Amino acid sequence: MRELRTEILVIGAGPAGIAAAVSAERAGARALLVDMQSEPGGQVWRGQWDKPTNRQSRRWIAALRQSPVECRYGLRLVDFAAPGLAVFDGPDGSLRVRCERLVVATGARERLLPFPGWTLPGVFGAGGLQVLVKNGWPVAGKRVVVAGSGPLLLAAASSLRAAGAQVLLVAEQAAAADLARFAARLASHPAKLVQAAALRLRLAGVPYRSSAWVERADGDEQLRSVRLRIGRYSERLDCDALAVGFGLVPNIEIAQLLGCTLADGAVVVDEQQHSSVAGIYFAGEACGIGGVDQALIQGEIAGRAAAGSARLSFGLRRARARSERFARALDRHFTLRDELRHLAAADTVLCRCENVGYGAAQVCRSQRDARLQTRLGMGHCQGRVCGAACAFLFGWDAATPRPPLAPVPLSCFTASPTEENPQESP
Ligand SMILES: Cc1cc2nc3c(=O)[nH]c(=O)nc-3n(C[C@H](O)[C@H](O)[C@H](O)COP(=O)(O)OP(=O)(O)OC[C@H]3O[C@@H](n4cnc5c(N)ncnc54)[C@H](O)[C@@H]3O)c2cc1C
Numbered sequence: 001m002r003e004l005r006t007e008i009l010v011i012g013a014g015p016a017g018i019a020a021a022v023s024a025e026r027a028g029a030r031a032l033l034v035d036m037q038s039e040p041g042g043q044v045w046r047g048q049w050d051k052p053t054n055r056q057s058r059r060w061i062a063a064l065r066q067s068p069v070e071c072r073y074g075l076r077l078v079d080f081a082a083p084g085l086a087v088f089d090g091p092d093g094s095l096r097v098r099c100e101r102l103v104v105a106t107g108a109r110e111r112l113l114p115f116p117g118w119t120l121p122g123v124f125g126a127g128g129l130q131v132l133v134k135n136g137w138p139v140a141g142k143r144v145v146v147a148g149s150g151p152l153l154l155a156a157a158s159s160l161r162a163a164g165a166q167v168l169l170v171a172e173q174a175a176a177a178d179l180a181r182f183a184a185r186l187a188s189h190p191a192k193l194v195q196a197a198a199l200r201l202r203l204a205g206v207p208y209r210s211s212a213w214v215e216r217a218d219g220d221e222q223l224r225s226v227r228l229r230i231g232r233y234s235e236r237l238d239c240d241a242l243a244v245g246f247g248l249v250p251n252i253e254i255a256q257l258l259g260c261t262l263a264d265g266a267v268v269v270d271e272q273q274h275s276s277v278a279g280i281y282f283a284g285e286a287c288g289i290g291g292v293d294q295a296l297i298q299g300e301i302a303g304r305a306a307a308g309s310a311r312l313s314f315g316l317r318r319a320r321a322r323s324e325r326f327a328r329a330l331d332r333h334f335t336l337r338d339e340l341r342h343l344a345a346a347d348t349v350l351c352r353c354e355n356v357g358y359g360a361a362q363v364c365r366s367q368r369d370a371r372l373q374t375r376l377g378m379g380h381c382q383g384r385v386c387g388a389a390c391a392f393l394f395g396w397d398a399a400t401p402r403p404p405l406a407p408v409p410l411s412c413f414t415a416s417p418t419e420e421n422p423q424e425s426p
Contacts, residue, residue: 002095003417006032006070008306009086009099011077011254014042015292016284017105018060019299020306021069024103029307031069032097034088036076040064042107042284043127044292047134056292077106077254078412079403084279087412089404094412101279101306104255104267105299108248108285110152111388114350114358115343116216118244122223126156126245133163140164142240145226147171147214150247150334151291154199154208160243161203168237170203171212171228173246174334179210182333189326191293215343217242229339246336249388250286253401264288265391265398272310273302281306290327297323341393350393351386353379361390367399380407 010021013035021033033040039049045057052058064071075088075095086102088095110125117123124132126148133139144165146157149172157167172179186193200208212230217223225238255267261276262268266288273281283302284295297320301312312320344350346359354375364370367377367390376390377383382401390396404412 001093001411001415001417002420003098004032004095004420005098006030007099008032008101008103008303009034009097010103010105010303011035011086012042012105012107012284012286013037013040013071013073014105014107014284014295015044015056015060016107016295016299016302017042017103018064019296020103020105020281020283020303021071022060022063022067023300023303024307025067025069025303027304027307027309031303031307032099033064033069033071034075034077034086034095034097035071035073036090038073040071040073042295043131046131056296060296076406078405078408080257081413087404089406089408089412094408094415096417101281103273103281103283103299103302103306104286105282105284105295105302106251106254106286107295108250108289109384109388110245111247111249111392112244112385113246113340113343113389113392114348115214116345116348117218117223117226119349119352120217120219120223121221122219122240123217123242123244126243127152127248128245129241129243130156130159133159133165138163139241142166143168143238144241144243145169145171145214145228145237145239146243147173147212147226147228148245148247149173149336150245150330151196152245152248154196154203156243156245157206158199158202161206165241167203167206168239169212169228170206170208171214171230172208172210173213173337173340174210175337176210178333178335182329185326185329185333189322192291192326213337213340213343214242214244246340246392247334248285248289249391250288252286252398253382253384253405255282255286256398256400257403257405269298271301271312272305273298274305288327289330290323291330293319294323294327336392344393350389351376351379351383353377353381353386356386358393362394367396370396371399382406 024031075090281302283298344358370376
């Protein structure tokens with residue numbers, strides 16, 4: 001097992017992590033950036049390392065390329081062997097990193113909710129299918145329904161169409177009045193307004209329905225059709241794929257492992273992005289869902305603060321206030337409707353890893369109780385999917401994860417470390 005030392009360890013190389021690492025170096029500290037993907041970019045800049053496609057990604061990818069930040073990819077944080085000693089694992093073995101300060105920027109994941117047929121082959125997470133398509137999954141000529149909630153649906157539908165899919169419909173569960181209020185809010189975020197208009201243009205001719213959601217998916221060994229509720233009517237659509245996602249939820253496992261304070265399913269931070277635990281900062285969607293602008297601003301603040309440069313410029317404070325207003329609007333206008341809590345039948349699978357049905361979970365009192373009685377959330381994904389669904393369906397708090405955060409070989413903890421390229425303290 002290899003071991004490294006650094007002053008600031010940044011976990012997650014999405015927009016927030018890139019901004020944090022670059023800003024920490026600019027403020028005079030030594031930073032090490034680690035991500036479990038094979039290259040930086042996170043969710044929104046996936047595949048852009050060699051070909052950035054917009055002004056923001058061009059700026060920050062160039063900044064990372066030019067900075068002395070040391071980067072390691074293909075390594076997933078699985079545990080902390082001691083305070084300030086992070087343990088990563090990857091296909092080429094494990095790595096331990098000793099650090100003085102930590103910035104965690106591990107983003108968010110999709111919320112998937114159960115409905116009859118949601119585990120059929122051909123049903124994908126909306127962002128998940130977008131990721132597959134960006135990595136070359138063939139969808140040309142396929143009839144795809146996109147459903148769920150939030151702006152990600154449009155981004156996913158646009159990527160699918162660009163890859164040759166026939167997008168039959170985008171079904172948004174939010175009501176038209178909420179969408180109109182959200183659109184009015186965008187007027188004070190001109191860049192986002194332009195982005196949204198461009199997406200709608202790229203989806204010209206694709207019906208976009210509000211107050212619409214999938215009630216069930218049907219098929220044999222493959223999805224054949226979906227039944228949608230659209231306002232007061234039900235409609236069946238034949239299709240080859242369904243891309244469905246009900247917004248995003250912050251990745252909080254590392255915060256839970258470190259004992260950081262959480263509120264409403266996100267990490268609580270102060271003005272400097274400092275968490276409730278000394279020396280540990282969080283940035284980006286782990287602190288709440290707010291999009292790429294908010295991730296960049298928080299990353300910049302966290303990186304500078306971790307490097308000891310705590311003064312925030314007026315511009316940065318103003319940008320943060322704007323991005324927070326946008327995040328609040330997202331949260332308010334895409335609130336999930338109550339009907340979505342009642343789509344699953346007793347025999348609908350809720351935890352796919354352990355094959356636990358909705359009916360078996362419904363009679364439990366908490367996530368912990370469900371774990372003990374049914375093994376819900378104890379399989380390979382460790383409750384990453386069903387945990388967020390249970391929080392929405394039953395109002396349960398997320399169960400505290402046990403290390404390691406992902407299955408790892410025993411050698412990850414038993415092999416003795418060999419120190420590699422120790423970074424000198426400045
Ligand atoms: C599936 C999906 C698709 C999305 N697509 C879009 C889109 O097309 N357009 C858009 O505007 N927004 C999209 N978003 C929203 C997007 O997440 C944010 O706008 C933005 O990327 C947030 O930046 P971030 O740095 O906070 O997180 P992210 O970009 O998510 O970056 C987090 C990084 O942390 C890494 N990581 C997580 N856990 C670990 C660990 N344990 N060890 C090591 N590394 C770890 C991840 O690999 C990732 O690279 C998408 C979100 C999701 C979940």
